[in-house]
Amino acid sequence: MIEPWVYPLLTAVAVVTGFIDAIAGGGGLIMMPTMLWTGLPPHLALGTNKVQSLAGTTTAARNFLRGGQIDWRANLPTVAIVFAGAALGAVVVQTIKPESLQLIVPLLLLAAAAYVIFSPRMTDEDAHQRLSRRGYAPVGGGIGFYDGFFGPGAGSFFVTSLVALRGLGLTRATGTTKLLNAASNLGSLVVFAAGGKVIWLLGLCMAAGAMTGGWLGSHFALKHGARAIRPLLIVTSLALTGRLIWGFFSS
Secondary structure, X not given: OOOOOHHHHHHHHHHHHHHHHHHOOOOXXXXXXXXXXXXXXXXXXXXXXXXXXXXXXXXXXXXXXXXXXXXXXXXXXXXXXXXXXXXXXXXXXXXXXXXXXXXXHHHHHHHHHHHHHHOOOXXXXXXXXXXXXXXXXXXXXXXXXXXXXXXXXXXXXXXXXXXXXHOOOHHHHXXXXXXXXXXXXXXXXXXXHHXXXXXXXXXXXXXXXXXXXXHHHHHHHHHXXXXXXXXXXXXXXXXXXXXXXXXXXXX
């Protein structure tokens, strides 16, 4: 049974993580430990978290789309592959324990933070693409699989890979990330829901918070662009990397 205080607490946390996710990604690395701290079983925490994640990313994607930062028609094939990858990841995580990712994820986040810090490409100017949309699709599918399997940090991985491999400016990459993240959240939520791993009332309360945070964060990013996204992406990546490394060695 869930204690009554858990509902307002996780709803408030969802506002914060929705704001962070809309700008830089990585909010799941705040939300997931908080959900586990309240006593939720890991499989229910993963499934319920997808409800609020989907609400937040969809709200943010809608605002980026209105702001002209998402070419959704051109990205539909990648969206489909990300959806399938996330669904597969959600199937696998229900049969395999994800402890092995506890050290791999911080290293990936640290690499993402280093790229943001040292690369001059992290601006709003589009650069030369290393991969076409078709070439990027397997990369997106892999990140989608990770998002369905575990999730935290997936938004940061989408952003940095879109800048590095697709040559997108940071604001456009952030907008496209919201589209792909919404697809991965939906794909994994379908599987978790089918497996009875979602607490719907709690998820919907958190979704209201995530939508509020996503709306605020996406408007903030559209208004301030790369000058706001870049530092928050760095701080988020480094802070959450430190949090994961500490959790790994303390356990």
